[in-house]
Amino acid sequence: MGDDSEWMKLPIDQKCEHKLWKARLNGYEEALKLFQKIDDEKNPEWSKYLGLIKKFVTDSNAVAQLKGLEAALAYVENAHVAGKTTGEVASGVVNKVFNQPKARAKELGEDICLMYIEIEKGEAIQEELLKGLDNKNPKIIVACIETLRKALSEFGSKIISLKPIIKVLPKLFESREKAVRDEAKLLAVEIYRWIRDALRPPLQNINSVQLKELEEEWIKVSSAAPKQTRFLRSQQELKAKFEQQQALGGDADGGDDDEEEVVPQVDAYELLEAVEILSKLPKDFYEKIEAKKWQERKEALEAVELLVKNPKLESGDYADLVKALKKVVGKDTNVMLVALAAKCLAGLATGLRKKFGQYAGHVVPTILEKFKEKKPQVVQALQEAIDAIFLTTTLQNISEDILAVMDNKNPTIKQQTSLFIARSFRHCTPSTLPKSLLKPFCAALLKHINDSAPEVRDAGFEALGTALKVAGEKAVNPFLADVDKLKLDRIKECAEKVELVYGKKAGGAAEKKEGKPITGKTTALPGPAGDKETKDAATKPGPVKKASAVKAGAPLKKGKPAAAAGTGGAGPKGKKGPETKEIFESELSIEVCEEKAAAVLPASCIQQLDSGNWKERLACMEEFQKAVELMERSEMPCQALVRMLAKKPGWKETNFQVMQMKLHIVALIAQKGNFSKTSAQVVLDGLVDKVGDVKCGTNAKEAMTAIAEACQLPWTAEQVVAMAFSQKNPKNQSETLNWLSNAIKEFGFSGLNVKAFISNVKTALAATNPAVRTSAITLLGVMYLYVGPSLRMFFEDEKPALLSQIDAEFEKMQGQTAPAPTRGISRHSVGGGDDGEEEEQEEVGNDVVDLLPRADIGDKITAELVSKIGDKNWKIRKEGLDEVTSIINEAKFIQPNIGELPAALKGRLNDSNKILVQQTLSILQQLATAMGPNIKQYVKNLGIPVITVLGDSKNNVRAAALATVNAWAEQTGMKEWLEGEDLSEELKKENPFLRQELLGWLADKLPALRSVPSDLLLCVPHLYSCLEDRNGDVRKKAQDALPFFMMHLGFEKMAKATGKLKPTSKDQVLAMLEKAKANMPAKPAPPAKASSRVVGGAAPAKFQPASAFADDLGSNTIESKPDLKKAKAGGLSSKAKVQGKKVLSKPNLKEDDDKSGPIFIIVPNGKEQRMREEKALKVLKWNFTTPRDEYIEQLKTQMSTCVAKWLQDEMFHADFQHHNKALTVMVEHLESEKDGVISCLDLILKWLTLRFFDTNTSVLMKALEYLKLLFNLLSQEEYHLTENEASSFIPYLILKVGEPKDVIRKDVRAILNRMCLIYPASKMFPFIMEGTKSKNSKQRAECLEELGCLVESYGMNVCQPTPGKALKEMATHIGDRDNTVRNAALNTIVTVYNVHGDQVFKLIGNLSEKDMSMLEERIKRSAKRPSSVPVRQAEEKPQRTQNISANASMMRKGQAEDMSSKLKIMYRTYRIQNRNMGNHSETAHTVPREFQLDLDEIENDNGTVRCEMPALVQHKLDDIFEPVLIPEPKIRAVSPHFDDMHSNTASTINFVISQVASSDINTSIQALTQIDEVLKQEDKAEAMSGHIDQFLIATFIQLRLIYNTHMADEKLDKDEIVRLYSCIIGSMITLFQIESLAREASTGVLKDLMHGLITLMLDSRVEDLEEGEQVIRSVNLLVVKVLEKSDQTNILSALLVLLQDSLLATASSPKFSELVMKCLWRMVRLLPETINSINLDRILLDIHIFMKVFPKEKLKQCKSEFPIRTLKTLLHTLCKLKGPKILDHLTMIDNKNESELEAHLCRLMKHTMDQSGKSDKDTEKGASRIEEKASKAKVNDILAEIFKKIGSKENTKEGLAELYEYKKKYSDADIEPFLKNSSQFFQSYVERGLRLIETEREGKGRIATSTGISPQMEGTCVPVSTHTVSSSIGNTNGEEVGPSVYLERLKILRQRCGLDNAKQEDRPPLTSLLSKPTLPTVASSTDMLHSKLSQLRESREQYQHLDLDSNQTHSSGIGTTLASPSSAAANIDDLKKRLERIKSSRK
Secondary structure, eight states: OOOHOOOOOSSSHHHHTOHHHHHHHHHHHHHHHHHHOOTTTOTTTTHHHHTTHHHHOOOHHHHHHHHHHHHHHHHHHOOTTTTGHHHHHHHIIIIIIOOOSSSHHHHHHHHHHHHHIIIIHHHHHHHHHHHHHOOSOOOHHHHHHHHHHHHHHHHHHTTTTTHHHHHHHHHHHHHHOOOOOOOOHHHHHHHHHHHGGTHHHHHHTSHHHHHHHHHHHHSSSSSSSOOOOOOOOGGHHHHHHEEEHHHHHOOOTTTTHHHHHHHOOOOOGGGOBBBBGGGGGGGGGHHTTTOHHHHHHHHHHHHHHHHSSSSBBBBOOOOOHHHHHHHHHOOOOOOHHHHHHHHHHHHHHHHHHHGHHHHHHHHHHHHHTTTOOOOOHHHHHHHHHHHHTTTTHHHHHHHHHHHHHHHSOOHHHHHHHHHHHHHHHOOOOTTTTTTHHHHHHHHHHHHHOSSSSSSHHHHHHHHHHHHHHHHHHHHGGGGGOOOOOHHHHHHHHHHHHHTTOOOOSSSSSHHIIIIIHOOOOOOOOOOTOOOOOOEEEEEEEHOOOOTTTTTTGGGGGGGTTGGGGGGOOOTTTTTGSGGGGOOOOOOOOOOHHHHHHHHHHHHHHHTTTTTTTTTHHHHHHHHHHHHHHSSSSSTTHHHHHHHHHHSGGGOOOOOHOOOOOOHHHHHHHHHSSOOOOOHHHHHHHHHHTTOOOOTHHHHHHHHHHHHEEEEEEEHHHHHHHHHHHSOOOOHHHHHHHHHHHHHHHHOOOOOOOOOHHHHHHHHHHHHHHHHHHHHHHHHHHHHHHHHHHGGGGGGGSOOOOHHHHHHHHHHHHOOOOOOOOOOTTTTHHHHHHHHHHHHHHHHHHHHHHHHHHOOOGGGSSSSHHHHHOOOOSSSHHHHHHHHOOOHHHHHHHSOOTTTTTTHHHHHHTTTTSHHHHHHHHHHHHHHHHOOOOOOOIIIIIIHHEEEHHHOSSHHHHHHHHHHHHHHHHHOOOHHHSSSSOOOHHHHHSSSHHHHHHHHHHHHHGGGGGGGGOOOGGGHHHHHHHHOOSSSSHHHHHHHHHHHHHHHHHHHHHHHHHHSSHHHHHHHHHHHHHHHHHHHOOOOOOOOOOSSSSSGGOOOOOOOOOTTTSSSSSSGGOOOOOOOOTTTTOOTTTTTSSSSGOOOOSSSSHHHHTTSOOOOBBOOOOOHHHHHHHHHSSSOOOSOSSSSSSHHHHHHHHHTTTTHHHHHHHHTTSSHHHHHHHHHHHHHHTTTTTHHHHHHHHHHHHHHHHHTOOOOOOHHHHHHHHHHHHHHHHHHHTTTTOHHHHHHTTTHHHHHTTTTTTTTHHHHHHHHHHTTTTSSOOHHHHHHHHHHHSSHHHHHHHHHHHHHHHHHHHHHHSSSSSHHHHHHHHHHHGGOSSSHHHHHHHHHHHHHHHOOOOOOOOHHHHOOOOOHHHHHHHHOOOOOOOOOOOHHHHHHHGGGGGSSSSSSSHHHHHHHHHHHOHHHHHHHHHHHHHHHHHHOOOOOOOOOOOOGGGHHHHHHOOOOSOOOOOOOOOOOOGGGOOOOOOOOOOOOOOOOOTTTTTTTTTHHHHHHHHHHHHHSSSHHHHHHHHHHHHHHHSSHHHHGGTOOOHHHHHHHHHHHHHHIIIITTOOSSSSHHHHHHHHHHHHHHHHHHSSSHHTTOOOOOHHHHHHHHHHHHOOOOHHHHHHTHHHHHHHHHHHHHHHHSSOHHHHHHHHHHHHHHHHHHHSSSSSSHHHHHHHHHHHHHHHHHGGGGGOOOOHHHHHHHHHHHHOOOOHHHHHSHHHHHHHHHHHHHHHHHHHHHGGGOOOTHHHHHGGGGGGHHHHHHHHHHHHHTTSSOOOTTSSSSSOOOOOHHHHHHHHHHHHHHHHSSSSTTHHHHHEEEEEEOOOOTTHHHHHHHHHHHHHHHHHHHHHHHHHHHHTTTTHHHHHHSGGGGGSSSSSGGGGGGGGOOOOOOOOOOOOOOHHHHHHHHHHHHTTTTGGGGSSSSOOOOOOTTTOOOOOHHHHHHHHHHHHHHHHHHHHHHHOOOHHHHHHTTSOOOOOOOOEEEHHHHHHHHHHHHHHHHHOO
């Protein structure tokens, strides 16, 4: 039990993994309890068990496993993370649970699988179960099948995908295990329950016995549709509904709906595998099919027949095969073969389905023609073929071919065609059988029902009956108007017999299945009451309304919108009330008329009708009128009355008063009675005759209008126009046309016979009378409103003058919209008339193009032309194409019959000659325009190949292809392109051009579509592969297209499609999908309809959401929050009727009254509520790239409560002029409604952002004007913008700052300025910063400038998130490719620099050299000295108070201290500052802003702010300059101003150091003197600690300043420069004497310092100076000091980097590199002593980097061999000193293989080991290399080498050094033999050299004093010998040393002791004596320099009184006269006085 207690204490998850099964069992039990207890599915506990669940189910102990399974089930059910475990757990269950003997285990395993399916992991589970079917263990297979069966039975076929299961079923039936076969049988039965007969084809090949058994089982399956009984987590609503039904007692009503929801219709075809047959065709098929013997042809066909029996065929290019079969059908004389070929075609069509569609157009005409055959088996085969083909295409596509055959003389063809039409109609639905199709078919069929052959008549009746059944009487009746009753009854009888494919509910059920996808959600229309079709009407979608539907010239609309046409709304006669009551009247005889009239009119009236007295006639008319007015409609005999009026004198009435009355009565009768066309014919002639009459014309027109209202305008107009043009009176003609123009506006354009009008208009245009021509042109203008630009095509052959008039008229009409009809709808059901009219408008659109006379060019496309196009010679091919172009150009509009042209053109699309490809593309473009919508049938075989051309590598070819595709799509719509697999096949090709163009095209087209074919889903896998394409453009286009795919397919389908991707890809794609989901546009809703009348006198009717069922428009005005997605307000949709031009039947008084109230209504807490909603994501966040409709809708909804209705209408009007009006109103009300404006401010700003996206400048200008006023008002009201208002407005305002128009940019900038008053500038900053990332360069530039202004006005505090980040971001734009942006960025940073000074460089971070130099240059040019931020701004800007310290001196101190840590910045700053400080006029005390005291400020500040006064440095400089008269050496006291050094040392030192870099020489010298002073006193020197880098930076900045500026300055006295050099070098030497301080210098600073010093040594201009030589020697000495005293690692590293840079820099001189290498040798020589203090790892890293940049090969290519020697020497020395341990120091190198370092070191080590007694020949040229004892011969060689060196000019000193070391190491070495042979001079030279080296090396301890600077430190006078030390870096040329050297030494000694040297000055200056190169004595000359410096300090006054001569005498050695000009002294005094004053005032 001991063990037990151990594991009992463990936590649950550890128990579950314990090695004891009991522990695990216990763990599982506890886990189970825990899982059932945790109620929060997101509890972190769940995650602990993620990795363990698999172990739960696969436990090796059976007892524990059972418990584990229970726990796992609980986990899967309750944990939200369970989905992650699906794969591993499911595979565990399949392999380790399903094989268990215990039934309980298997049961739990199944439950776990089903639970996973419930949590949406069905696919993964199904995959694992299907894998399990391949297991060898039959138990597992049985369990898997059982689980699949259960899953299917419970979840249904929607969730469990059947295709993969059905695929494996046949294999399961073949299993040897009976158990498996039985389980498979049960599964097959379950599948059959769901998909019925679709399961038969896949199982047709299994064992016949099994099949028979299955059949028996299938018969038993209940016929009730199966239901899903278990639901996914996402289907909880369905679950609730299901449970509710169960409670109600099983299958409640709603059963039907459920059936549709639950049972997806599975198509057996989908479950089949496609078979590839093209490759299996017999090789000689095409020869055989042409063979002369029919047997051979038969063989060929039989082979095909066998292949096409496969139920599903692989897609491919079947064109040739179809062509061959078509030829057999059409031409073969053997009817048996015709039948066989027809069977083959039927098989192909069935197997390919939609993919066969592209060939349908070729085959259908041939088959129809072939129906002339009488043999039943041939006819049957042809019928089967054409029926199969029909299913692969649409009726629309083949309608032309069918109609062409309808007029054939052969009755069999007519009969079979009608029967085919009847069968085809059965497959149609009201939406796929629109009016546009019904019309031509009905017309043709009406001829057939009157045919002489009975079989033709019967077939005709059947076809019409079918049409009636499918489309409904409402749609078909208009076409049957002239059919007599007998025939009509016959048609109806046929209709009743028809069984439709889509169920019997004629419109109803069919609609449900088919209508939805096609018409979207549309308003249902109220059917005429009591009419049989009410049921239909309710289910039929109403036509989609489009304003000026016809305008776009219609081709686009044919097909889709037109599909809605015939589905609702009255037909052309709909305006006459219920359709069936169209008034037919037979003509009555005059007697009957008189009788009827006498019954209703007074007798006197009838008698006086033809009286001779006009007065009696007039009286008679008056009575007549009264009688008519009093009559009831039902009892008015219209025909009788009008015949009475027409009775003699009738229309020949001469008295105009009588005539006017007569015409008025006609109008009355037409309005009040049931006026028929028969009655109309009686009067129209008379009316037309009077229409031109001056007095009666108006009445005649009114009468005509009334008749038009009664009998419909189309009929009336046709009659009237025909009558007018049959007579000669031009007045009548022109007035008739005028009436017609007006009538069209009033009635709308519905149903008008354009063709008839056009011929009449043409007649009118040719009239001689100008009035007629003018009226005709006006009429054309009105028609243009409805028909659109295509109208012009009819008049292109008119005379140019006339054409220009027509064009002018059209021009006038452009941009106007057709007014809504006001007549013709008055007394009919509210919806009916409207809809009829709209749908008619649709139709007109189609008609206009259909009316064009189309030429048939089929006969011009000859075989000869086709062969030309395919010729081998490109020139002939081109000729062929040219011919095609001219044929199309001549024909203008063509019929779709173009023979063999498509195949020929298709071949040219992949022509090797690109010019021909382009020509073909332009032909195809022409073809589309010429053929119009009929081009549809060629999309598959010509359109898709054009898409392939989008993959061409040439840009212009791609552009041409895209233009062609667009031209086609415009004619065909997108559906044709998206159907089938063609598009996905194209996208599959891995051609980046093709992919990006095609995706771009889809992204362009998809957003506009309302629905797409399901085939679009096939493109998705390829879209995903494009998302990961190698090509960036493809990826980008794919990302752009993603949201539009999602818009149509939905997120779920898209996410599901990622299942087949690799896991890594899947995650990426899913992330993109999530992102796209956020940007997904809404589907374009069907444009909602503006109801054309105001209901109940309310304000203009609101728009109806398209989904509403408008049974009663009155009650159905929408709520204020319409369903945004569905209702797309007409005011916004460009297609919807323009809201502003509503034709209101009531006068507009009501609206005018409204306008008086406030425009903004204050809703308490409205704004807060809106913000809360947006925050809670209840509404869309205002964030978009371009505003989508849902945003506009949302804003409208939000505004509806708080903006006056009339203003809102203006604001959301489609026309920009209304926006201008709205803005004007808003400006007017701004002052008066402040509170209202503020309460709606968020909405106003959002609305203005929408205006920013308009293209109209006037609106934009107006909006900006309003904004200026608005922000002024808000700042007066002290309003502060909320975050919400700012974030939804500022980004869009910033977009406008990039406008091309200056005036707009200026306004936007002004507004941004004003905004800072109502919104913190620091918050504005990030928005503007974001604007700098725009692609628009103008915007970037303006935003950068604006940022500059913000910083200038508000200081650095505005920079968000931090000044550093902000400035880095700005600085990136310095490298922008656009010049203005670069300038803006530079200016902004200069602005910041001016405000903030040198800090800028720290904040900017690293810039490229080029950018940095541009910036420096710009700062230099701006030359605006940084001044501290004006304190006044502290008061003005509340934002900044915190960061401006009122006391400027405090600020200075703080910033000064800050300085010490910011070396790099300081370096950069001074680098820049000193570039622009060439103006020496500035006084000596000018210092960088950091250190400035704004004394005026402080003095004026009368102590209002009490601050601690920092202890200021007292620069008591007076003592420095006192003369020293006695030359006794003594130590002086330290200057008093350093006594209080430690109280605020840092700021003082910073201050002084900063002055070192001053561009004013005197300021700099003073600062250097002070620092020198500090360094010389040991007790004070450590105060400099921590400032060394800073000081060195300041010094080499000064050096650079001298080098770049002062030396080039002609005006500057060169002595000044020498003084400055002396001071710099002096202070530095002092510094490098103090080892502790010298070691503080960092690598970077040392590198720059060495760079500066070496540059100075090589500066030829210095040598030309009088004291130049001395300066250079001093530098020499300084370099030695630097090398010896600074940190050895740092200096060595610095030199290596410097060498690398100098070798890389093309500009640097070879001399420079040489000097760097000499320094390196010097370092190498010091290595033996310093090796232990060096950080070898770092040095080796530097060498590694050096060798990486310069591999051996590259070094060998250098002109000089020095670099490679230097490197080898260094490495060799290091190896010698460290031995094998050196290899342990490569730790800092990441990748040692990048350079040869490691290999080189190993080689060296090996060598050293091999020759422990020898030296390595390779590195023999180094410095300290002789460490081992060498053999005699070797020694001789070595010494010979050394002496050779000493003898050479360049290497003499190196040789001496080597000799010295050699001697030192081997003291017994004999060098005599080598000296013997040389001259006496050489011997003494060598000895002297060795002695010098010795004294230098030995005297190192004392050398510090030898080079001291001031006499005070020289108190200990050292023996002379130590002063004769020479630097080893001199140029020893081995010549005689002159006396000048000794003179020099003497001079120095005199100086040391304070004696005067003036006497010697009479001789020429020393430099001339030294002109012969000699052993240099640099050390001494520097000493002298420093003594001079100290003399300067001794006596300031004295120097001020000296005359020029004495100045010069003092400067002879090396000009160090530091005579500061009096101004400097004065300045110092002034400074002191002012500081005193301030101090006293503070006390």
